[in-house]
Amino acid sequence: KGGSIETKTVINVKEQKPQLLSDLNDSPSANTAKIGEEFFLEIRAQGKPKPNVTWLLNGQELSSHSSDYELIVTEDGLYRIVFHQFHERYLGEYQAVITTTTSTIRTKIIRVIGQQAPVFTQALPKFIQIKTGEKLTIECMAKGHPTPKVSWLRDGKVLSNKDGYDIKVDQTTGHSIFIIPIGTVKHSGKYECKVENQYGTHTAEINIEVLPPPTTQQKLKDFDLSRGQEATITVTANGTPLPPCIWFHNDKQIYPKPNHIVIIDDGPTHILKLLDVQLSDAGTYKAVVESSSSTTELISQVTVRDVPDESSESVDIHVSQGGSCTLECQATGTPLPEVIWTRDGQQIKANEHYQIESTANGNHRLIIKNSQYEHAGRYVANVCFKINPNL
Structure with missing residues (x-):
């Protein structure tokens, strides 16, 4: 007669304590992580049932879900944590904890250190131009592991504050500021x-140009003119950029006037021409050359004299040889005019035969002593009136 038979079989699986087949590698070369690159740690372990592995960083359990790393487990007992782009925040002491339902074991503790050659996190300028007297500040921001040392050099020589610079360095962050307090031409270069650490060196070159201050001739020519003459006042002012020149007459700015005042600006050369000068043109002329770093004032005194007049009637004087005579001229004014005596158009200078006198009341004399035949001629008293520009 047909039927069925039911058989019950009980299989007992004997648990096996977790075993560490391959511990963490504690060699420094294996545990040096390059910042920003892939890095991993791994162990091999077995047990029944298959053990669970958690990873500790500085005693704290790492999450099993993170975009910063990947946890890999293989059938043959390989447990690996893989950082695809290792970050500094994961530096420290690592340990793996291997657990089954019955027991737990731990790996040795190893220290992961970072390695990164220095790089600039902010590009430095390749060329900087400032004017004389200006302050220059350059900022350096770099990273690396360990934090790079920052230094500033000129012509291969390391600079310090003793060289007249203001250098600030934070060696814990790789941040530095380089300051030239007051730029001069000597700072050009x-x-x-x-930035450097034991894993590399990175250098940025910076060319600095400090523009020279404007250079201006320090003295202007003074002029002593007669009415109707002309004068040319010239100023040379170099600089980058070329500084402008403004002209003043008795502290009032001058502007061009046809047939009378000409102003020429030709590069570093600045020219003021006074044509057909009149008494009103006398006074103080000032050239003001101004740049962003300095102002220079140059002065020229212009004196304008009235045209000499021959207003008196001619007088004939007869003198015996060896005799003496006195020629007189009365000319007053403020300031007192100058009288120039001439014989046949030639100016007379005082000597043993000629004695020239002038008094405060405007009396001017020419005394001829021990007259000789060669002293005969046409004598003229030329009166030159000097105009006081302050009146």
């Missing part, structure tokens, strides 16, 4: 910012 090639500079370098160097």
Whole structure:
């Protein structure tokens, strides 16, 4: 007669304590992580049932879900944590904890250290131009592991505050500030910012140009003119950029006037021409050359004299040889005019035969002593009136 038979079989699986087949590698070369690159740690372990592995960083359990790393487990007992782009925040002491339902074991503790050659996190300028007297500040921001040392150089020589610079360095962050407090032409040149640690060196070159201040001739020519003459006042002012020149007459700015005042600006050369000068043109002329760093004032005194008049009637004087005579001229004014005596158009200078006198009341004399035949001629008293520009 047909039927069925039911058989019950009980299989007992004997648990096996977790075993560490391959511990963490504690060699420094294996546990040096390059910042920003892939890095991993791994162990091999077995047990029944298959053990669970958690990873500790500085005693704290790492999450099993993170975009920063991947946890890999293989059938043959390989447990690996893989950082695809290792970050500094994961530096420290690592340990793996291997657990089954019955027991737990731990790996040795190893320290992961970072390695990163220095790089600039902010590009430095390749060329900087400032004017004389200006302040220059350059900022360096770099990273690396360990934090790079920052230094500033010129012509291969390391610079310090003793060289007249203001250098600030934070060696814990790789941040540095380089300051030239007051730029001068001597600061022009090639500079370098160097960041370095034991894994590499990175250098940025900076060319600094400090524009020279304007240079201006320090003295202007004074002029003593007669009415109707002309004068040319010239100023040379160099600089980058070329500084402008403004002209003043008795502290009032001058502007061009046809047939009378001409102003020419030709590069570094600045010219003021006074044509057909009149008494009103006398006075103080000032050239003001101004740049962003300095102002220079140059002065020229212009004196305008009235045209000499021959207003008196001619007088004939007869003198015996060896005799003496006195020629007189009365000319007053403020300031007192100058009288120039001439014989046949030639100016007379005082000597043993000629004695020239002038008094405060405007009396001017020419005394001829021990007259000789060669002293005969046409004598003229030329009166030159000097105009006081302050009146």
